[in-house]
Amino acid sequence: MADTPVLRLSGITKRFGPLVANDDISLSLAPGEVLALLGENGAGKSTLVSILFGHYVADAGSIEVFGQPLPPGNPRAALQAGIGMVHQHFTLADNLCVLDNVIMGTEPLWWPRSRRVQARARMLEVAARFGLSVQPEALIGSLSVGERQRVEILKALYRGARILILDEPTAVLTPQESEALFATLATMVAQGLSIIFISHKLAEVLRLSHRVAVLRQGKLVAQAPAHETTQAQLAQWMVGHAVDAVARPPATPPGRVICELLSVSTPAGVRDRLDQVSLALHAGEIVAVAGVSGNGQVALAELLCGVRRASSGEVRLEGEALRASPAWLVSRGVARIPEDRHAVGVVGDLPLWENIIAERLRSPMFSARLWVRRAAAQRHAQQVIQAFNVRGGGLQTAARALSGGNMQKLILGRALMPVASAPEARPRLIVAHQPTWGLDIGAVAYVQEQLVAARNAGAAVLLISDDLDEVMALGDRIAVMHEGHLSEARAPAHWTREGIGLAMAGVIPSGSEPGRAASGATHAT
Amino acid sequence: MALAPLAAIAVTLILGSLLVVWTGAPVGRTWGLLVQGAFGSVFAWTETLTRAIPLMLTGLAATVAFKARLFNIGAEGQLYAGALAAVAIGGAQASEALSMPMGVVFALMMLAAALAGALLLLGPALLKARLGVDEVVTTLLLNFIVLLLVSAMLDGPMKDPMAMGWPQSVSLNTELELSRLVERTRLHSGLLWALGLAVGAWALLKYTVLGFDIRALGANDRAAAFVGVPVTRTVVLVAMLSGALAGLAGAIEVAGRTSYVTLDMSPGYGYSGIVVAMLAGLHPLGVIAASLFIAGVLVGADSMSRALGVPTYLADVIVAVSLLCVLVAALLTQYRLRRG
Numbered sequence: 001m002a003d004t005p006v007l008r009l010s011g012i013t014k015r016f017g018p019l020v021a022n023d024d025i026s027l028s029l030a031p032g033e034v035l036a037l038l039g040e041n042g043a044g045k046s047t048l049v050s051i052l053f054g055h056y057v058a059d060a061g062s063i064e065v066f067g068q069p070l071p072p073g074n075p076r077a078a079l080q081a082g083i084g085m086v087h088q089h090f091t092l093a094d095n096l097c098v099l100d101n102v103i104m105g106t107e108p109l110w111w112p113r114s115r116r117v118q119a120r121a122r123m124l125e126v127a128a129r130f131g132l133s134v135q136p137e138a139l140i141g142s143l144s145v146g147e148r149q150r151v152e153i154l155k156a157l158y159r160g161a162r163i164l165i166l167d168e169p170t171a172v173l174t175p176q177e178s179e180a181l182f183a184t185l186a187t188m189v190a191q192g193l194s195i196i197f198i199s200h201k202l203a204e205v206l207r208l209s210h211r212v213a214v215l216r217q218g219k220l221v222a223q224a225p226a227h228e229t230t231q232a233q234l235a236q237w238m239v240g241h242a243v244d245a246v247a248r249p250p251a252t253p254p255g256r257v258i259c260e261l262l263s264v265s266t267p268a269g270v271r272d273r274l275d276q277v278s279l280a281l282h283a284g285e286i287v288a289v290a291g292v293s294g295n296g297q298v299a300l301a302e303l304l305c306g307v308r309r310a311s312s313g314e315v316r317l318e319g320e321a322l323r324a325s326p327a328w329l330v331s332r333g334v335a336r337i338p339e340d341r342h343a344v345g346v347v348g349d350l351p352l353w354e355n356i357i358a359e360r361l362r363s364p365m366f367s368a369r370l371w372v373r374r375a376a377a378q379r380h381a382q383q384v385i386q387a388f389n390v391r392g393g394g395l396q397t398a399a400r401a402l403s404g405g406n407m408q409k410l411i412l413g414r415a416l417m418p419v420a421s422a423p424e425a426r427p428r429l430i431v432a433h434q435p436t437w438g439l440d441i442g443a444v445a446y447v448q449e450q451l452v453a454a455r456n457a458g459a460a461v462l463l464i465s466d467d468l469d470e471v472m473a474l475g476d477r478i479a480v481m482h483e484g485h486l487s488e489a490r491a492p493a494h495w496t497r498e499g500i501g502l503a504m505a506g507v508i509p510s511g512s513e514p515g516r517a518a519s520g521a522t523h524a525t
Numbered sequence: 526m527a528l529a530p531l532a533a534i535a536v537t538l539i540l541g542s543l544l545v546v547w548t549g550a551p552v553g554r555t556w557g558l559l560v561q562g563a564f565g566s567v568f569a570w571t572e573t574l575t576r577a578i579p580l581m582l583t584g585l586a587a588t589v590a591f592k593a594r595l596f597n598i599g600a601e602g603q604l605y606a607g608a609l610a611a612v613a614i615g616g617a618q619a620s621e622a623l624s625m626p627m628g629v630v631f632a633l634m635m636l637a638a639a640l641a642g643a644l645l646l647l648g649p650a651l652l653k654a655r656l657g658v659d660e661v662v663t664t665l666l667l668n669f670i671v672l673l674l675v676s677a678m679l680d681g682p683m684k685d686p687m688a689m690g691w692p693q694s695v696s697l698n699t700e701l702e703l704s705r706l707v708e709r710t711r712l713h714s715g716l717l718w719a720l721g722l723a724v725g726a727w728a729l730l731k732y733t734v735l736g737f738d739i740r741a742l743g744a745n746d747r748a749a750a751f752v753g754v755p756v757t758r759t760v761v762l763v764a765m766l767s768g769a770l771a772g773l774a775g776a777i778e779v780a781g782r783t784s785y786v787t788l789d790m791s792p793g794y795g796y797s798g799i800v801v802a803m804l805a806g807l808h809p810l811g812v813i814a815a816s817l818f819i820a821g822v823l824v825g826a827d828s829m830s831r832a833l834g835v836p837t838y839l840a841d842v843i844v845a846v847s848l849l850c851v852l853v854a855a856l857l858t859q860y861r862l863r864r865g
Contacts, residue, residue: 307750326753336751344751349744354737358752361734370733 004067006031006194007052007083007163012061014047021047022058023218029163034185034195036205036226039215040238040440041404045198048215049165053085054078065163084156088168090148092155094141098134099123102155126157131187145292146177153184164188165196170204174292175468175501182208200238201469202231214238239441254476255283258429258460259322264303264313265484272298275484276313281429281460286451287489288475289464291504296484297464298339301433304462305329305336317429330359335415335427335454339434339464341404345411348400352390353381355399356414365419380419388413405443408435412450430454430461436470448474468500482506529858530804530811533850534818540850541843550833562828563821569828571710575782577820579604579791581719582774583798584805584812585726586642590767592730592807594743595650595760599664600771601795602671603642607772608786609675610634610641611779612683612694620698627700634701635776642772643765645671650764654757668795676788685785694786703781713781720813722770727809739763771795800848803855819844 005028014022022044029035039045050056052063057073064070065081092101103119120136127134132150140148149169156164166185170178185195185208199205205212206226214222214237222237259281266273274296281287291297302308303315306326315322317332329336336359338344346355357366357377366377378395385395388409392402402410412435418425432451436444451474455461465471471478472492479489480503487503538556545555564570583600590597597603613619615634623630645667652658678684679692703713730736738759741749750756774794783790801819805811826840 305751306753326751330753338751343745344747347741347745347748347752350741354741358737358741358754361737362753367734370735372732372734372737374732 005029006066008064009048009052010062010064012048012051012058012063014044014051014056014058020218022051025061025215025218025220027213027220027223029194029196031194032189032192033211034189034197034209036209036212037196037198037215038200038202038205038212038234038238040200041438042217042440043215043238044218045215046167047218049085049167049196049198052078052165053083079159079161082160082162083165084159084161084163085165086149086152086156086167086169088171090152092140092148092151095139097137097139098143098151098154099136101140101151102158106159123154123158127154129191130154130157130184132157132184144177145172145294146174146180149173149177149181150184157188161193163194163196165198167198168200169197170199170201171466172292174504175497176505178204202234203469205234206231216240235441254285255458257281258283258318259304259462260314260316262314262316264310264315266299266303266308267311272296273484274299274303274310274486277484277486278313279479279486279489281462283428283458283460284455285476286455286461286463286474287477287479288471289462289479289481289486290468290471290500291466291481293466295481295504296486297433297481299484300462300481300486301339301431301464304334304429304431305338306334326359327362331363333425333428335430335459337408337411337415337430337432337435339437341407341411342400346399346402346407349398351396352385352393352399352402352410353378353395356381356384356410359414360419363419380417384410384413384417387417405439405446408439408443408447412447416450416454426457427454427459430459431464432461433464434466435463436465436467468497471500472497480504529854530806530815530851533804533847533854536850537843537847540846541839544839544842545835548835550835555829555833555835558829558832559822559825561825563825567707568710569824571707571712573817573820573824574716575711575713576824577816578713578715578719578781579774579778579794580797580801580816580820581723581812582770582777583794584801584816585719585723585798585809586767586770586774587798587802588805588807588809588812589726589730589739589770590646590763591802592743593739593759593763594746595653595763595767596661597646597649597664597764597767597771598661598799599646599649599667599671599795600767600774600798601791601793602664602668603645603768603771604775604778604791604795605671605675605786606641606645607638607775608779608790609678609683609694609775610637610772611776612697612786613637615697615701615780616683616695617698618695620701627698630698631701634780635773638772638776639769640772642770642775643768645772646764646768647761650760654760672788675786679786679788683786692788697779697784699784701780702784703777711782715777715781718773718777722773723809723813726770730809735759735762771798774798797844800844800851803848803851819847 007029009025009027012022012025025048037045047056051058054073054075054077062069065083068081070081071077099116099120102123103114107114123136132154134150134154140151169181173181189195197209209226211223211225212229212234213220214234216238257280261277261279263276263278265275272294277300289297289300299308303310306324306329309324342348357380360366361372366373381395390406390409390413392406399407399410416427430451435447435451439447451461451463463474475492477489477491478495478500480487480500482504483506542552545552562569563573583604586600587597611634614637615630620630646664649660649663649667652663653660676692679694683694685693685695703715706712706714706716730739738754741754742756742759746756778790779786797819801812801815804815804818822843823840826837829835830837
């Protein structure tokens with residue numbers, strides 16, 4: 001690949017106030033090359049790509065595409081130069097068909113009518129050339145996530161993209177869908193397209209790319225051919241120091257049942273729901289729930305966090321019927337870690353101390369009749385901040401000022417820290433929904449260590465995660481969600497990666513799923 | 526953040542100056558006369574304080590509700606409902622018929638006024654909490670219904686037979702009227718009520734569990750529900766509180782100033798209360814300062830207008846523009862870069 005580069009970034013620098021998001025970054029991309037852009041959250045990947053695509057204007061530096069300088073701050077020019085972008089969050093109109101979405105914006109406004117026949121033929125031709133099977137008339141709303149991503153890619157190719165930027169493309173895919181994506185990318189590379197692939201999953205970066213560029217704190221810290229480096233090396237470049245995998249002692253024989261779901265369903269009509277889910281969580285084990293998000297994980301988490309009710313079935317917490325009340329759950333020793341830190345986990349405008357004691361505000365420790373016991377509350381909050389090493393603010397700092405990792409530490413501390421009046425009362429059940437989502441490697445390790453420590457101390461942990469690696473690494477038993485059904489929870493030894501992938505797509509492993517089997521039986525009679 | 530309202534007022538004065546220039550009056554003298562008219566004499570500052578009392582109370586009503594993101598635009602109607610309830614209990618004949626000590630009647634009167642305002646807001650609050658009906662629409666439209674109800678009462682059952690055909694209610698028992706704070710002026714002890722309630726609202730928001738619930742609910746309703754804030758109960762309590770404050774504004778106006786209800790007893794205090802609350806940055810103690818500012822502008826503009834012929838509409842323009850400026854200032858100061 002000694003050809004002239006298709007893309008050359010020289011000395012790109014971008015500042016946001018005191019923060020240097022990109023610091024003198026120079027990169028080049030050869031024809032037919034897959035370059036992986038690796039880095040933690042906030043390392044500057046998104047900023048760099050936004051500059052490339054014209055959403056931001058760099059403070060310094062220049063961009064050349066196919067030898068021509070690219071005018072800054074002009075997405076249209078980037079498109080015309082042949083740069084295509086596939087965002088992590090798709091930019092598709094759900095109520096339009098595939099063809100409409102692909103040709104949207106490619107036709108001049110003053111054409112009296114859309115030239116759909118030609119456009120359709122061209123779209124199908126492009127799709128065939130890259131092996132992307134699509135139905136032009138299918139509504140986007142009816143497509144799966146993998147299919148939607150295919151439409152996004154097709155959209156870029158239809159516009160004549162020669163350089164494709166993919167932002168975390170596998171984050172929302174099942175393993176099988178990821179494989180299909182990798183095959184597509186290989187076809188594209190074979191036809192001379194160049195690809196920039198943004199990710200923080202080390203394994204797929206090594207597998208897919210020719211070259212890896214690592215960003216840390218806005219700087220390009222390393223570049224290496226993919227076949228000359230290792231995951232450990234990449235992780236070290238990303239974080240700046242060596243990273244140990246979380247050690248998990250072997251599973252102990254499961255303890256008593258802490259929480260039990262007996263064919264629980266949540267109301268129909270809500271998009272994300274449970275359908276006849278049964279599950280038992282024992283003391284001293286981590287049950288990990290895998291699945292593509294949107295298949296009932298939110299319903300499961302919200303049910304056990306006390307903010308959603310079941311429409312049928314039974315949930316028992318240590319023998320008692322579970323009440324849909326956060327305060328009741330907290331008083332029974334349920335530690336809750338919600339999926340969305342910013343929207344649900346904290347009240348961003350309120351100070352740290354109020355966020356920390358919010359769950360227990362109604363207990364006699366922190367309030368007497370109508371009044372908040374501010375001194376006791378702030379004392380406890382200070383202990384949580386210290387014990388869980390929450391950095392970036394004091395008691396009175398607004399919670400929104402915290403970084404994602406520190407915010408998650410605050411939420412963990414709030415949920416896991418025993419109160420002074422009952423130091424022995426450790427959490428008995430932990431419901432953690434995507435607890436490491438969007439965190440940097442250091443924070444991920446911290447959160448996972450806390451979950452494992454709680455399990456070793458005898459808590460039942462329900463870990464709901466999109467991240468298959470996390471599920472495999474932490475789960476003592478693994479279950480898979482698909483369209484509201486939950487598979488049987490089985491030990492990792494009984495699962496293969498492929499099996500989990502198939503279950504995520506709704507293919508039941510070896511006919512042992514109770515919910516499905518039961519419904520099949522009723523059909524037969 | 527605390528500077529935003531001050532910046533907004535500065536911009537408002539600049540824009541107001543342009544209007545003064547347009548009328549051809551000298552800018553410096555216009556503002557000078559306005560300030561003099563508002564604070565330059567015993568008559569002036571007592572008038573300003575008198576005018577600030579209902580503004581303070583409706584401002585508090587808006588502050589408490591807005592803090593929980595309950596957008597109560599109906600303080601005007603709640604004020605009239607409170608005024609009507611006050612006269613229903615404390616009217617000359619009704620209060621005699623109760624045959625109780627006047628102190629008890631007075632307490633009953635205030636309680637009735639607070640309850641009338643609270644109940645008026647309860648409907649919209651429940652509709653919002655249960656069915657998600659937009660409270661801006663329901664509370665705003667209730668204002669017109671209440672005004673028509675007041676009109677019907679003043680021409681019907683509560684009409685004063687001695688008023689020579691004017692639509693006004695029977696008078697309050699003179700023993701129930703609030704005492705004067707300064708002799709030979711209209712300033713009455715309702716000011717102490719308003720100040721006390723401002724301090725009370727501040728303490729409630731800052732030191733109580735309900736105060737936390739209100740602030741958490743207003744800042745992030747999903748997170749509030751997640752940590753166990755009883756959402757419906759909080760919305761209902763906030764509505765009762767806000768409505769009660771606006772209802773008290775009506776009762777205190779009747780007991781302190783007008784002594785009977787007319788259809789024009791409030792020149793839009795309910796709506797100006799929203800401006801007061803926003804200028805105060807939704808801080809109960811800030812409401813005190815903001816209501817003095819708005820009242821000063823309204824009172825000062827009258828005397829300035831008499832001297833210079835600049836229309837008193839200038840005052841309305843200043844009040845309106847200051848609200849817009851505060852909203853813009855809030856937008857600018859709360860604008861945040863989000864991490865991608």
